[in-house]
Amino acid sequence: MNELDSDVWYVIRTKPKQEERAALNLENQGFEVFAPKLTVKKIRRGVRTSVVEPMFPNYLFVKLDDIIEQFYKIRSTYGVAGVLRFGNNIPKIPQQWVDEMKGVDELTDEQAPKVGDSVEIQQGPFRGFLAKIVQLDGESRCFVMLEWMQKEVKANFSYKELQFK
Structure with a gap:
């Protein structure tokens, strides 16, 4: 790769459910952070709602000039579990990849079923039967x-037992 060190991003592992905390603390230290999110439609108590979630749970990206010099500063940041590495190798993410990811404003999950959708039952004694969704019961x-x-x-069926038409 012919990338400049200033155009290299690194993957940071965060503590569980602390992506925002880690990103804020890293930004407060002057690091450029990229924590992509996506909007997912989920069913909560029978109501479809849009929820913004991290695209890569427990991970975010940080742009560093010198990973060796800043390694311990990153690792000791609240919310950060460590820098992603494979043995002694710390993978680099090129600027082009991050730019492409930033170009994606929001991804949505359009596969969530809706009341009125037609389905075919795939398992059990009703296998092969056609049916229509009349009520959502939780997320699954x-x-x-x-x-x-x-x-x-x-x-009542699990979404795994149905094929959506």
Whole structure:
């Protein structure tokens, strides 16, 4: 790679759920930090809500001039668990990759099911039956209405058991 040392980013491991704390503390020390986030649609108590989450949980990127000189300063920052390394090798992330990631404003999870979606049941005794989602039940389950023995039956399934049409 023909990259200048000033155009190199490093991966920082954070303590669990402390990405924002680590990023703020690193920025307060004068480091340039990149902590990409994405918006995910989640179902909480049967209601679909948008939640902003880290794109890479427990990781963020920091631009450093000299990793050897700043290693201990980074490692002792509140919220930081350490610098990502493989043995004695500390991987470098090129500026171009970070620029491309910054160009992505927000990614959204459009795969979340909605009430009214048609599904095919993939497992169990109702395998192959077509159904329609009538109610969301948490983040991983939903109620569907299917026709069984000439009657409409409401059943609860995991999203893993369904194929969305």
